[in-house]
Amino acid sequence: MKTIRVCVGSACHVNGSYKVVKAMNQIIDQRGLGDEVELVGSFCMGKCTEGVAVECDEIIYAVSVDNVEEVFEKIMGGK
Incomplete structure (x- = not known):
């Protein structure tokens, strides 16, 4: 199981973490x-100026609602 933080x-x-969580939950459900x-x-996570910080497998991504699906693809390796 992958854990995405x-x-x-x-x-x-302030940068939209609630929207990112909502979008990721929708992708996971779909x-x-x-x-x-x-x-x-x-x-x-110390990346406050880069957008919403999302970590998986010790890699931190800067995520917004605009790139959440792209980042999810990277994290999941195409699943």
Whole structure:
């Protein structure tokens, strides 16, 4: 199971972390990946100026609602 951590700290919250979480949950549901992906909240990852910080497998991505699907593809390797 992959664990995807989405920062919900102050800066990421202002930058749209709630929308990113909502979009990722929709992607997970649409693809039937609920048994393969765990989406959890996290606090500051130190990337506050880059957008919503999302971490998986020790890689931190800068995510917005505009690129959430692209980043999800990278994380899941095409699933």
